[in-house]
Amino acid sequence: MPLFAFATTPMTSELPKHVPTSKAAKTSFLQQVRQRLMKEYDAVTKRLSTLMDKGKSMWEEYGNKDEENAAEVSEFQDTLSMEKNLEKSKADLEAALQQVDAGTYGKCHTCGKAIESERLKLAPAATLCTSCVLKAREQK
Secondary structure (H helix, E strand, O other): OOOOOOOOOOOOOOOOOOOOHHHHHHHHHHHHHHHHHHHHHHHHHHHHOOOOOOHHHHHHOOOOOOOHHHHHHHHHHHHHHHHHHHHHHHHHHHHHHHHHHHHOOEEEEOOOEEEEEEOOOOOOOOOOOHHHHHHHHOOO
16 A cells, blocks of 8 residues: 555544544544645655755855854754754654554554544644653653
8 A cells, every 4th residue: 555545444443532433534534634644744845855955055155264164064963953853753754644544543652542632633643642751751
């Protein structure tokens, strides 16, 4: 099945509590989730592309003096950091889309319980429930 094709597999009963219970309502809900995830995926992909295009041309703007080289290195580090963050966001969104396709969207990867609806509204690619996030932070 293609990565971004809408799932035709039956929906599980393990979806978050805010998901409607009828099959038609679940399908509609997951279509809305898919649309939001795709919109965010497209935005991240566009920002990543813009950042990479900018990176290709920015090296021509600097000279050979120490101050110019330091500015070049600093900008490269900032760009690299942003690129890594965007690539992680893109991968997280791809994983969430795969979960929608598999019928497992909204299920915590650690404890298996439903992720809170408010958390999914704020972070649609979330893979952990609030309780598991807090436990993970405590362990650090």
